[in-house]
Amino acid sequence: DGASIVNDVLNVGCDDEEPLVAVGWVLLRFADDPRFETVLVVAGAGLVTLVELVYVNEQAGPGRMNTVFKTYMQVWVLWGSVMGAVLAGFVGDAAAASDVSLPRVDLGVRGGAVSAVGVGFVVLLVASTSVYGGLAVTEHTGSAREEATLDATAFADWRHENESTAIAWLDETVEGNPTMLTAPGTKWSEAVTDKREDVMYDWRGNPESSLTGVPTVAGWAHEVGYRGPDAYYDRVRDVDAMYVGNESTRARLVERYDVQYVWVGPGERARYGEIETDVAWLTPVHRSGSVAVYEVEEARLP
Template sequence: FIIGSYYLCELRDALGVVGRQVRVWTVSMVDSVSEDADLQPASRGSAQVGAGVGLAMVGAALALAYLATAIMSGFSGGTIIFASIMVFLIVVVGVRSLASQGPDTAQLAFISLLAGAAFMLVVGLDFVRVEGDIDRMNSIFKFYLQVWVLMAVASAYLLWRIFHLQAIRQKSGNRRRGGMLRSAWVGALTVLILSASVYPIMGTQDRLRDRFEGNVTPMTLDGAAYMEGTTYRDAKGNVDLEADFEGIQWLRANVVGSPIILEANTPTYRWGGRVSIYTGLPSVVGWRWHQEQQRWDYRPDVGRRISDVSKIFNTLDTSVALELLIKYNVQYVYLGQLERNYYEDDGIAKFSDSMSPYLDNVFSTNDVDVYRVNTIN
């Protein structure tokens, strides 16, 4: 809305000039044909009809272009037509700005580049996609993340520019009409902003209430703040997130480098992988489906890693667990409520019993233990 409004506003005078030039050209063409051939009034009328036919042919060509697009992306035209028009407007204004070499040419050219790239990505995704994975979903999802960021940056600058230019122009003509249009535009923008703000503000809170037990976290930029005082409901048993938060904070404060950690692997969309996510430390295996998507030819290896993680936690054979820890170069073992819920009690108990000569307990609370693998032993 903001991007389109700005570029249309920039071109409104030019579009008016083009329209007037087309009318002048049509009239002059008809007059020249009539005078050159010594035509009778009836012939003049024929010439006018001929000009009309020419314009009709142009309209027919545009209609055919729309029909071709409709066949490819649906009779609403999908997003191709709209995005293509936006690219055209952006290119025209960008070229005009470069040609004028004004004081703000560099800024406008850069913003036009961002906005143009966003809309060209939109058009391109209707023709090109990554095959073999959930149709177009992942292509659209991954690329539109970039599209929305590019559009957001461009919109922020162009919104300021719209009001800035309006403040310095102060045109004398059509004051009343311009005032009404401005009021309508500001009203529409306000409605859009308020509507777009509903989900981030209210939807996030409802999502937290639905997924977690405990007080809803106040609005904050801390992405881990929701863990404090919150319980996660898992099919295998509840998990106190604050206990995990303490263990994660310790790892972030005390671990140097990128040692590999061992933690529970769970079905998708659950609490598995939380230590790796919030510390940035690599784990033996992460989200199964994502790992398989990104390493399609190595899917059996992903399955083996998941099986080996379960074996390390469940086996009662210390030598088997040690062999696998060494195989994956694990340097820290994380035992929280999630691991205790998902794996066998006897297997979990060995970390503080038969494996104690090979592990150093470096962090311990009632619910979380972190062990460092003693590579010397």
């Protein structure tokens, strides 16, 4: 049956993914009743094999690490989904084999007892691997939360209301992909002392760009892994200069990066302190909560 096919495929492929894929394909082609779990196992094995042959050569390494990291997540989904059927197949096959081949021994142990031990092992395995799920549920139900919703951006209104109105305005008003100047997604700086708390993977790191898709000059420092430190930190230096440099430097860099909007919110004030916005080429276009948004008047740039 299908469970037996899956078991055969797994047994063949324990040491090498290529035989697993090949045998799985053969079984799927010629089995009388191939089951969907077999398809999932073979698909996962195919992804594992793929990164043995092809990977993206980029800086977020070393080597093929990032390709494996991204691809194996899909393998976990495929194989995790099928493991229930696979374990059931293992237990069923073990029980059938024990009834046929295991004789009574002096201790009075029969094949049925061995089968019961096998079932107990599977139960123990499932229970032990469910600890994380139980702890995660407790964490979710025990933490403060607002009403249940499928809107992944609703937390901005609940927890960051001083900025959420401006973010909503930006999302609804701005068209296309104009470049917006915001504080960079890193605390590193040669020019200022950043008083923000943790920035990367946090609300404080470019929330206005993250929630609207409007590009900024220097986003999260995570980009160092893809673009290299020089390209990223050169932009961070320029962002700092556009906020706190002299007017001619600011204007020159704004023109260089084709900045069309300047965002001044809590993150910018925590990094730069008082920001000079009373210049001829900046026009306020939105104010709400603790945020002010300015549009760059290109014709007025010196």
